[in-house]
Amino acid sequence: MALKLRTFGRGGVHPHDFKSFSNDIPIRNAAIPPEAVIPLQQHMGAPAECLVEPGDEVREGMLIGKAPGVFSANVHASIPGKVKEIRDIYLATGMRSKAVVVEFEGEFERGGNGDVQWRDMDSKELLETIRDRGIVGMGGATFPTPIKFTTREGNPVEYFVINGVECEPFLTADHRLMLEKTEQVLTGIEIVRRILSPRLVLIGVEENKPDAIEALQEQIALENLDIEVVALKTRYPQGDEKQLLKALIGREVPSGGLPLDIGAVVSNVGTVYAIYEAVALAKPLIERIVTVTGPVLKNPANFKARIGTPVGNLLEECGGFSGVPGKIVAGGPMMGFALADPGVPVVKGTSGILALSERQSRAVLQTPCIGCGRCIAACPFGLSPTILYKWIEHREYAEAMSAGLMDCKECGCCGYVCPARIPLVQGMKLGKLMGRKKG
Numbered sequence: 001m002a003l004k005l006r007t008f009g010r011g012g013v014h015p016h017d018f019k020s021f022s023n024d025i026p027i028r029n030a031a032i033p034p035e036a037v038i039p040l041q042q043h044m045g046a047p048a049e050c051l052v053e054p055g056d057e058v059r060e061g062m063l064i065g066k067a068p069g070v071f072s073a074n075v076h077a078s079i080p081g082k083v084k085e086i087r088d089i090y091l092a093t094g095m096r097s098k099a100v101v102v103e104f105e106g107e108f109e110r111g112g113n114g115d116v117q118w119r120d121m122d123s124k125e126l127l128e129t130i131r132d133r134g135i136v137g138m139g140g141a142t143f144p145t146p147i148k149f150t151t152r153e154g155n156p157v158e159y160f161v162i163n164g165v166e167c168e169p170f171l172t173a174d175h176r177l178m179l180e181k182t183e184q185v186l187t188g189i190e191i192v193r194r195i196l197s198p199r200l201v202l203i204g205v206e207e208n209k210p211d212a213i214e215a216l217q218e219q220i221a222l223e224n225l226d227i228e229v230v231a232l233k234t235r236y237p238q239g240d241e242k243q244l245l246k247a248l249i250g251r252e253v254p255s256g257g258l259p260l261d262i263g264a265v266v267s268n269v270g271t272v273y274a275i276y277e278a279v280a281l282a283k284p285l286i287e288r289i290v291t292v293t294g295p296v297l298k299n300p301a302n303f304k305a306r307i308g309t310p311v312g313n314l315l316e317e318c319g320g321f322s323g324v325p326g327k328i329v330a331g332g333p334m335m336g337f338a339l340a341d342p343g344v345p346v347v348k349g350t351s352g353i354l355a356l357s358e359r360q361s362r363a364v365l366q367t368p369c370i371g372c373g374r375c376i377a378a379c380p381f382g383l384s385p386t387i388l389y390k391w392i393e394h395r396e397y398a399e400a401m402s403a404g405l406m407d408c409k410e411c412g413c414c415g416y417v418c419p420a421r422i423p424l425v426q427g428m429k430l431g432k433l434m435g436r437k438k439g
C-alpha cells in the first residue's frame with residue numbers, strides 16, 4: 001500500500017505546475033550587470049541607511065546600507081565599481097525605495113574565504129555574522145533572519161523546519177539549489193542547529209521533486225546527520241509557513257501568532273544556503289538564485305544573479321522572447337507582481353521572473369458573485385473571501401478586519417477558483433492597505 005503523503009488541512013488548490021520549462025536546467029552565473037541598482041529597502045522593516053555618496057568607490061561585498069535597528073537588514077555592494085547616483089526607484093511590489101546605483105568598474109577582490117571554522121563559533125557570534133551579512137528570508141517574505149532566530153525565554157525551539165516546498169508554479173530555484181548545492185544547504189542547516197538547538201530538524205519537500213528528496217537523503221546518510229526529509233503531497237500554498245507546519249508537525253499557528261508560539265522556526269532552503277555562504281564563506285548576501293522562465297521565453301534559466309541586476313538583462317540573457325509576452329511577473333503567478341518596467345532590479349526576495357503568454361495574461365470578464373462558496377472552501381486560512389470582499393467594496397474596513405482580513409496571506413486560492421472571476425486577492429490587498437491606514 002502506498003504511503004499517505006502528509007499535507008495541510010483545509011482549502012488549497014493544485015494548479016498546473018509548469019516547472020518543466022526550467023527544472024532540468026542547471027544553475028549558472030548571470031552576466032555581471034554594467035550597472036547594479038541596489039535598493040536600500042529589500043526586506044521587511046526599516047530601510048537601510050545609506051553609507052555612500054555619488055563618486056564613492058565600492059568593493060564587491062562592501063557595506064553600503066546599514067540597518068538602523070534590529071527590524072531591518074544591512075545592504076552590501078553586489079559588484080565593484082563607482083557609485084553613480086542615489087535615486088528613488090519603484091520595486092516590483094510597487095513600493096518606492098532609495099537605491100544605490102553602482103557602475104561596474106575594477107576588480108573582484110571581495111574579502112572572505114572558504115575556510116571559516118564556524119564550528120568554533122558560539123550561537124551569539126553566528127547570529128551576529130548572519131546579521132552583519134544582511135541575511136533575510138529568501139522565500140519572498142524577506143523577514144530579517146536574525147529576528148527569527150532570536151528565541152524567547154521559556155519558548156524553546158522544538159522544531160527547526162526547512163521549507164523546500166516551492167509550491168508556486170513555474171519556480172525551480174529552490175529545487176535546483178537542493179539538487180546542486182545539497183552539501184552546502186545541509187551545512188547551512190547545521191549552522192542554524194548550533195544557534196537554535198532544536199529537538200528535531202525537518203526538511204519538507206513536495207513529491208514533485210523526487211530527485212531533490214533523494215539527493216538530500218543520500219547526503220544526510222553520508223554525513224550521518226540528524227535531519228529528516230519529509231515528502232509532502234503537491235498542493236498550493238504548502239510553502240506558506242503556517243500550512244507547512246500544519247503538514248509537518250500537525251500544529252496550528254494561532255491567528256496573529258508566530259511559529260515560535262508553537263515551538264517552531266521555519267527557514268527557506270534559499271535562506272539556509274545564504275547562511276552557509278555568510279558564515280562558512282564570509283560572504284554577504286549579494287546574489288541569489290532566480291528562475292527566469294515562461295512559455296514565451298526562448299531559453300528559460302536558473303541564474304545566480306547579482307542583487308541589483310535589472311530584470312530586463314536576465315530576460316535578454318535568456319535569448320529574449322519567442323512570442324509576444326502578455327505580462328512579465330516578478331515571483332510566482334499566484335503571489336507575484338506584474339512588472340511595468342524591465343529596469344526593476346533583482347532584490348533579495350526575487351525568486352523568479354516569468355514571461356507569461358498573452359492568453360495566460362488576458363483580462364477575463366468579471367460577473368456577479370453567484371454565492372457558490374468555492375472561495376470559502378479554497379481558503380487555507382479559514383476565511384470567507386466573498387464576505388470580506390463585499391465589506392471591502394463597501395469600504396467597511398473595520399468589519400473586514402474583525403472578520404480576519406489581516407489573516408489573509410494573499411495566497412490567491414480564492415481568486416483561482418472563483419467562477420465569476422472576481423478579483424478577490426486584489427480586493428484583500430486593498431482592504432489590508434486601507435485597514436492599516438485607518439488604524
Ligand code: SF4
Nearest residue numbers: 379408409411412414
Ligand atoms: S488570498 Fe486570502 S482570502 Fe483568498 S484564499 Fe488566500 S488567504 Fe484566503
Ligand code: SF4
Nearest residue numbers: 369370372373375418
Ligand atoms: S467563488 Fe466567487 S462566485 Fe463563488 S462565492 Fe466566492 S466570490 Fe462568489
